[in-house]
Amino acid sequence: MRFRPPTRAPRTFQPHRISDSLDIVLYARILQSADQRALDTVLIATALQSGDAEIRRVAARTLSQVALRHRRRALPMLRALTADGDSAVAAAAVFGLGLVRDTASISLLAALVRASNASAPSAAWALGEIGATASDTISRLLGEHRAVDRVSHASSRELLIAASKMRPLNFAAVAPYIGSSDAELRWAAAYAVARQRWRAGASALLDASAPDAAFRAELARELTSQVVGDSLRNRAISRLNALVVDADPYVRINALHSIGTFGAIARPIVLHALHDRDANVRVAAAQSSATAFDTVMSAWQEAWNSDPGFKVRKSLLESAASAGATLPGDAEWRKSTDWRFRDGAVVAWGGSHDTVHARSVALEMTHDSDARVRGSAYGVLAASDTARRDSVVQLALAAAKTDPDSIVRNSIPGARARSVDTAAVERPVEWYANAVRRIVVPSLRGRPPRATMRTARGRIRITFDGVLAPLTVLNYATLVEMHAYDHLHFHRVVPGFVAQDGDPRGDGEGGPGYAIRDELTLLPYARGAVGMALSGPDTGGSQYFLTLTAQPHLTGHYTVFGRVTSGLDVMDALVEGDAINSVVIRW
Numbered sequence: 173m174r175f176r177p178p179t180r181a182p183r184t185f186q187p188h189r190i191s192d193s194l195d196i197v198l199y200a201r202i203l204q205s206a207d208q209r210a211l212d213t214v215l216i217a218t219a220l221q222s223g224d225a226e227i228r229r230v231a232a233r234t235l236s237q238v239a240l241r242h243r244r245r246a247l248p249m250l251r252a253l254t255a256d257g258d259s260a261v262a263a264a265a266v267f268g269l270g271l272v273r274d275t276a277s278i279s280l281l282a283a284l285v286r287a288s289n290a291s292a293p294s295a296a297w298a299l300g301e302i303g304a305t306a307s308d309t310i311s312r313l314l315g316e317h318r319a320v321d322r323v324s325h326a327s328s329r330e331l332l333i334a335a336s337k338m339r340p341l342n343f344a345a346v347a348p349y350i351g352s353s354d355a356e357l358r359w360a361a362a363y364a365v366a367r368q369r370w371r372a373g374a375s376a377l378l379d380a381s382a383p384d385a386a387f388r389a390e391l392a393r394e395l396t397s398q399v400v401g402d403s404l405r406n407r408a409i410s411r412l413n414a415l416v417v418d419a420d421p422y423v424r425i426n427a428l429h430s431i432g433t434f435g436a437i438a439r440p441i442v443l444h445a446l447h448d449r450d451a452n453v454r455v456a457a458a459q460s461s462a463t464a465f466d467t468v469m470s471a472w473q474e475a476w477n478s479d480p481g482f483k484v485r486k487s488l489l490e491s492a493a494s495a496g497a498t499l500p501g502d503a504e505w506r507k508s509t510d511w512r513f514r515d516g517a518v519v520a521w522g523g524s525h526d527t528v529h530a531r532s533v534a535l536e537m538t539h540d541s542d543a544r545v546r547g548s549a550y551g552v553l554a555a556s557d558t559a560r561r562d563s564v565v566q567l568a569l570a571a572a573k574t575d576p577d578s579i580v581r582n583s584i585p586g587a588r589a590r591s592v593d594t595a596a597v598e599r600p601v602e603w604y605a606n607a608v609r610r611i612v613v614p615s616l617r618g619r620p621p622r623a624t625m626r627t628a629r630g631r632i633r634i635t636f637d638g639v640l641a642p643l644t645v646l647n648y649a650t651l652v653e654m655h656a657y658d659h660l661h662f663h664r665v666v667p668g669f670v671a672q673d674g675d676p677r678g679d680g681e682g683g684p685g686y687a688i689r690d691e692l693t694l695l696p697y698a699r700g701a702v703g704m705a706l707s708g709p710d711t712g713g714s715q716y717f718l719t720l721t722a723q724p725h726l727t728g729h730y731t732v733f734g735r736v737t738s739g740l741d742v743m744d745a746l747v748e749g750d751a752i753n754s755v756v757i758r759w
Contacts, residue, residue: 198222199230199612200604206234207604207643207689208596211242216249225258226616226639232261233640236268237692243272251277259290266291267694270298270728275305282309285327286316292327294694297728300334307338311345318348329360333724336364343372350380355387362390363724374399378407385420389668389721392418392426397433409434416441421744422721424448425456425668432460439464439471446478451747452667454479458487459667462495472497482512483665483748489520496526506533511542512749515679518548527556531565538568543577544679554585579681595687595710607646611638614759621649623734625657626753629746632718632739634702641691641733644704644712648733649757651684651714657755665748669723672705673752674715683713690731697726700736700743718743 202219205212219231232253239246246268253265266284269277277298284295296313299306310331317328328349335346341364349361362380365373377391392415395408408430415427428445431438442464445457458475465471472492476485476499485501492499505517518537521530530552537549550572557565572584581587614620615638625632636645651657657673663680664672675682689710697703697719703726705715718736719726720743736743 194224194613194616195222195227196605196608196613197601198227199608200601202227202230202234203604203607203642204599204601206237206691207599209238209241209689211235211238211245213245213249220253220261225260228258229260229264232256232264232268233693236264236271237690239268239272247272247274247276250274251280254280254284254291262291263294263694266294266298267692267728270294270301271692273302275302278302278306278309281306282313285313285331288327293330296327296330296334297694300330300337301728304338306334307342310334310338311342314342314345314349325354325356329356332357332360332364336367337725339368341365341368341370341373343368343370343376347376350376355384359384359386359390362387366390366394367725369394369396369399371399371401371404374404374408378404378411385418385423388415388418388423389420389426391415392423392430395427395430397435405434409437413441416445421448421450421453422668424450424453428453428456428460432462432464435463436466439468443471443474443478446475446484451481451483451745452665454481455483455487455665455747456667458484458491460491461488462491465491465497466495467497469497472499476501481747482516486516486520486748489516490523493520493524493526493530496524498529506537511540511545512678514540514542515545515548518545518552522548522552522555530556531562535564535568538572543575543580544677544681546572546575547577547580547583547679547681550580550584579677583681593687593710594685595689597686607642611642611646611649615639615642619759621645622737622758623648623652623755624758625739625755627662627742627746628751628753630739630742632742633737634734635737636702636734637695637732640693640695641731643688644691644731644733647688647712648716652755652757655754656684656714657752659754660752662746662748662750662752664717665746665750666720668721670717670719671743671746672715672717674705674713676714680715683715686713688712691733692728692731694728695732697723697730697732698735700740701732702734702736704731704733706730718746720744 201215205215216231216235219227222228235246235249250265250268254262256262281295281299285292299310314331332349346361346364349357352358362377365377374394377394382388382391395412400408412427412431415423416431418424431441442457442461446454448454461475475488489499489502502517505513508514518534521533524530534549534552538546540546553565553568560566569584573581573587575581620638621636623634638645660673661678662671662673663675663678687710699721701719703717704712705717706712
């Protein structure tokens with residue numbers, strides 16, 4: 173059974189209350205303001221004086237979302253709203269202070285954490301976003317929470333996650349929580365330590381008991397040879413030998429990535445893991461093989477023969493190239509009739525130290541008939557000659573600027589792609605009113621849109637949050653009704669992290685031809701969260717991802733617009749390249 177990183181179900185996915193007199197037009201005007209990133213202070217003030225709680229809440233969320241563009245006018249309003257009697261309004265305002273990283277609000281946020289009310293977790297998150305200036309405050313609050321029995325559990329967890337963002341970590345403030353009797357706090361402390369990649373942290377995690385898989389996964393991630401050094405090497409290897417056969421696949425995945433850094437001693441372990449019953453564990457083994465196998469061709473050949481799966485073999489090609497080994501399958505893949513194989517063969521050489529061979533392979537593939545393969549080839553060429561001294565490479569890159577594919581042209585270093593803000597679309601208020609009627613109102617009444625995704629591995633059911641991310645939900649639902657997701661593939665699956673879909677090109681570069689605005693909130697990136705994939709602020713389109721494990725560092729940075737409510741086991745089984753047969757929306 174896979175571990176479920178301890179997180180509480182977000183209250184925002186519970187049915188909302190709605191009055192029969194919801195002012196649809198006013199709500200629509202507020203959504204329009206958020207979507208256009210316009211701060212209409214009269215509109216916001218009017219909404220905040222409404223007797224309807226949902227009108228006030230959407231106004232507070234909008235104020236937070238537009239604050240980055242209107243900092244001077246928005247900050248006083250946000251600070252004042254942190255004292256609002258509606259905890260949802262206050263929390264939205266606190267979130268806004270974190271989004272703009274308002275250092276002047278550190279003492280205010282600290283006071284909110286100390287009050288241990290409903291806004292306290294949001295305030296802890298905001299302190300983490302502010303960063304180094306708030307580091308001492310976060311450490312003091314952690315110490316205070318340890319000293320007082322009756323404090324907000326959620327606040328302590330968020331403070332530990334906030335501490336994980338500090339460089340360096342105040343280890344003395346976090347360390348006491350490693351031995352907490354509370355599984356959530358114990359995991360959050362391990363998460364904070366493991367993200368620092370620090371020897372003292374590795375030692376502390378090794379000394380701690382690890383009763384749950386979530387903690388063991390963080391421990392496994394920390395025990396790389398670079399982190400543990402010589403002093404902890406034997407202890408780390410001993411513990412990793414147990415963790416690579418852990419009952420939980422995500423623990424095994426992290427353990428393989430770490431044991432692979434120890435070189436030849438890991439060779440039999442990695443080879444054994446290539447026969448694991450879990451496909452993503454086998455992928456992790458292939459990704460961990462470079463240092464373990466080095467240039468030992470018998471190991472590479474055994475690994476290649478162990479699993480014919482596309483992602484496993486693609487990972488083996490990449491690992492072999494980085495180790496300076498060339499697998500027989502390399503030439504075979506370059507001649508394949510399937511563009512994915514040809515692309516995988518050229519991408520593999522992007523991380524190779526043998527830049528001469530990498531350039532040779534890439535130059536050959538710049539003539540490929542498929543734009544996706546050519547784009548990858550040009551990427552390898554650019555990476556192999558960062559100093560721009562190879563005339564042959566530079567001539568090839570110059571020629572690439574006339575490639576018939578616009579995405580390929582714009583990916584070339586030095587290319588001047590015309591920047592168009594396709595998210596800034598002028599829409600009438602009636603369009604937003606329709607979104608309110610279609611998405612928001614049913615969600616407030618406890619009937620949010622739902623989707624059933626039929627994949628090669630089985631069915632995944634998603635429930636959307638049409639209140640906190642209505643325009644993102646509407647965008648996704650519209651694409652579903654156009655059958656835009658049918659017969660696509662999960663083009664990116666990172667074991668233990670995310671499964672990503674929604675690219676009609678299949679190479680991670682495609683989209684619907686437009687962008688939508690972010691709808692950032694404090695909905696957590698817990699296991700099974702559905703988030704918009706971005707290449708920068710306000711660049712969402714059709715690509716989205718499912719979080720395979722909790723990823724708190726993503727919270728507040730990518731729009732969460734739903735969660736997996738059924739089929740988590742199917743989600744866990746997804747491997748890169750798996751097909752989506754269809755997606756159907758239920759209203």
